[in-house]
Amino acid sequence: MxxxxxxxxxxxxxxxxxxxxxxxxxxxxxxxxxxxxxxxxxxxxxxxxxxxxxxxxxxxxxxxxxxxxxxxxxxxxxxxxxxxxxTPSPSRRTRPEPETANTETALETPAAPQLVEVAAEGFIPGEDIGVAIIVTHTDASHTGHARALLETAQFDASPTGEVVLIGRVSGNYEIVRHP
Structure with missing residues (x-):
């Protein structure tokens, strides 16, 4: 202006x-x-x-x-x-409303995300476990087993295809590769 x-x-x-x-x-x-x-x-x-x-x-x-x-x-x-x-990146800008056709069309449902389970052993029971690329946290079970569900796209964000589970109390960590 x-x-x-x-x-x-x-x-x-x-x-x-x-x-x-x-x-x-x-x-x-x-x-x-x-x-x-x-x-x-x-x-x-x-x-x-x-x-x-x-x-x-x-x-x-x-x-x-x-x-x-x-x-x-x-x-x-x-x-x-x-x-x-x-400025906002083009993928983040609000998209204009699609033009509506005169014919009725069925609503398309988005595809369900593909999930990948990540698991490791050796954690202190009940311990908070970080999942790196840290996108979420999970808790260790009463046996010390940790598990997290990630979307495939989250794994794709890692150039190495690796996720690290980190015990915030025990210091234990496990490196898990994308299958």
Whole structure:
């Protein structure tokens, strides 16, 4: 939007267009502190702190939630900074409503996800087990057996096809390969 258009809006009593402001502060160790319009945007509970490698995922999550472009300010630990506008990725934008035909069609039901079971032994009974690529948590049974159900697409997110089950108390871990 040009300055002339903004001034015209202001003269007509309309407020100027504003974008959500995302401020990313990079700390010395490479961790990120992220705020959206002044409110902290933190990782999920028990997840590690944001890292540089999480930047794309963070921006996708923020633009997906708001379904709008955002203004991003990144402040590096060495004092440099940059500003950019990030738009929602095309796959995350709302899709236009499909054109309706005059003929009636049956509603298509989405295909059921394909699940893959991941299991390992040697955990402390009742122990919380992390499943890495950590997409979920599960509990060990009373015998120390851990099991998680994952969608095939979740396995596909791992270039190695591996999932790691990690015992948060015992420290035990098992690496399981996609069959």
């Amino acid at each position: 040009s300055r002339r258009e903004i001034r015209a809006q202001q003269q007509q009593g309309q407020p100027p267009v504003t974008l959500p402001l995302v401020v990313v502060t990079v700390e010395k160790g490479g961790t990120l502190i992220v705020t959206v319009d002044g409110s902290l945007f933190a990782p999920e509970a028990f997840a590690p702190a944001w890292r540089r490698s999480d930047f794309g995922r963070i921006m996708d999550r923020i633009t997906d939630q708001r379904r709008t472009p955002v203004r991003v300010e990144v402040h590096e630990s060495d004092g440099t900074s940059f500003t950019d506008i990030i």
